[in-house]
Amino acid sequence: MRILKLIITGMLIQLCVQSTFSQVQLKSKKGEPMTLPDQGLSMNDIEKIILRPTVTGSAFGPMSKVVVYLLLKDGTIYSRPNVSPHDFDVKTSRSSNPKRWGTWSKKNNKLAIEFKTPQEWVNFYETYTTNKKETVAGIYKCVGAFYGSKVHDFNTLILQKNGRFTWRYFFRSNKKYIPHKKDKEISGNYSISNYTIQFTYDNGQKERLLFAIHKKNTGVIVGDKSFFKFNHPLLKMN
Numbered sequence: 001m002r003i004l005k006l007i008i009t010g011m012l013i014q015l016c017v018q019s020t021f022s023q024v025q026l027k028s029k030k031g032e033p034m035t036l037p038d039q040g041l042s043m044n045d046i047e048k049i050i051l052r053p054t055v056t057g058s059a060f061g062p063m064s065k066v067v068v069y070l071l072l073k074d075g076t077i078y079s080r081p082n083v084s085p086h087d088f089d090v091k092t093s094r095s096s097n098p099k100r101w102g103t104w105s106k107k108n109n110k111l112a113i114e115f116k117t118p119q120e121w122v123n124f125y126e127t128y129t130t131n132k133k134e135t136v137a138g139i140y141k142c143v144g145a146f147y148g149s150k151v152h153d154f155n156t157l158i159l160q161k162n163g164r165f166t167w168r169y170f171f172r173s174n175k176k177y178i179p180h181k182k183d184k185e186i187s188g189n190y191s192i193s194n195y196t197i198q199f200t201y202d203n204g205q206k207e208r209l210l211f212a213i214h215k216k217n218t219g220v221i222v223g224d225k226s227f228f229k230f231n232h233p234l235l236k237m238n
Contacts, residue, residue, distance in 0.1 A: 030082050030224075031097075032081070032082055032083050032088065032089075032093065032097075033088075033089035033092035033093050033096060034083055034087050034088065034089055035087055035088070035089045036087070037084075037086070037087055037208060038086050038087065038196075039086075039087070040084070040085060040086050040087045040088040040089060040090065041072070041085045041086055041088055041090060042086070043194055043195075044073070045072055045073060045074075045085075046070070046071070046072060046073065046085060046195065047071040047072060047073045048071050048126055048127070049068065049069070049070055049071070049081075049085075049126075049127045049195065049210070049212045049221065050068075050069050050071065050111075050124045050125060050126055050127065051066050051067070051068060051069075051124065051125040051127065051214070051221070051226055052066070052067050052069060052121060052123065052124045052125070053065070053066050053067075053123060054066075054067055065143070066226040067079060067080060068080060068081060068210070068221055068224050068225075068226065069081075069124075070085055070210075071104055072090075075103055075104060075105060076101060076102070076103055076104070077101070077102045077103065077104040077113060078090075078093070078100055078101055079100045079101075079102070079115070080100065080224040081210050081223075081224060082209065082210060082223040082224040083208070083209060083210065083223075084195060084196035084197075084208045084209060084210050084211070085195050085196075085210060086193075086194060086195060086196050087196070087208055099115075101115075102114050102115035107120065109122070110122050111124065125214065125215060126215045127212035127213055127214060127215055127221060128212065128213055128215060129192070129194055129195050129211065129212050129213060130192070130213060131192050131193060131194075133159070133160075133161050133162075133163055133192070134161055135213070135217075136159055136192065136213060136220060137159050137160060137161040138158075138159060138229055139156065139157075139158050139159075139229065139230045139231065140156070140157045140158075140159070140219055140220055140222075140227035140228065140229060140230055141155055141156045141157075141227060141228060141230035142155050142225045142226065142227045142228070143155075146222065146223065146225050149167075149207060149209070149223070150205075150207055154167040154168055154169040154186065155168075155169055156168040156169065156230065157222065157227060159190065163189050163190060163191065164187070164188070164189060164190070165187065165188060165189070165190040165199060166186060166187040167186040167187070168186075185201060185202075185203050185205075186201070187201070187202055188200045188201040188202045188203075192211055195210055195211055195212060196208050196209070196210070196211055197209055197210075197211035197222060209222055209223040210222070210223055210224070214226075
């Protein structure tokens with residue numbers, strides 16, 4: 001009987017440790033609760049992902065930025081999603097981050113939105129997704145750095161048709177291109193499935209983030225950032 005109790009106690013301790021470990025692992029860099037891969041929202045749960053330009057105040061005066069929103073078919077809306085919606089723990093998020101949740105409905109060509117107060121949005125842009133690498137291949141740049149990754153904070157993403165990717169921090173004023181000394185930590189293979197882009201780095205690390213394409217194919221969304229097509233003679237596709 002004593003041996004049986006010890007076995008049960010050991011199993012309970014192991015389960016607690018595994019549970020705690022899972023809870024620590026299943027959170028994004030920005031604290032968003034996550035499920036196991038593809039155990040979150042399905043395509044049938046998602047109405048669309050939109051972009052909305054806004055103007056905010058700063059120490060340097062008014063600044064414009066583009067905010068990403070996830071609209072669900074149940075009439076709710078979530079601001080600034082970063083993780084793949086297919087890995088997103090909606091139930092936990094609603095209770096832990098209620099200020100980022102609101103409601104939405106269609107009103108002619110407008111969206112009736114309510115977070116703290118009711119609003120009507122006219123100025124917003126829709127997106128779509130694809131699994132074809134030929135469609136998304138290109139060089140993309142965001143304003144500032146991309147802080148949604150656990151791996152880096154670079155601002156330029158190169159997506160190749162052959163499934164390879166590289167992150168860089170790059171400005172138009174750069175006079176020469178210098179390969180990064182940690183290429184294995186910022187380069188690797190990517191795959192796209194529905195609203196997910198998975199980066200598999202050459203050093204073995206993996207991360208899955210939200211992904212969508214601007215409706216007019218002028219850029220892409222990775223995590224909670226909008227990236228626009230970017231051309232520079234020092235940055236070339238293979």
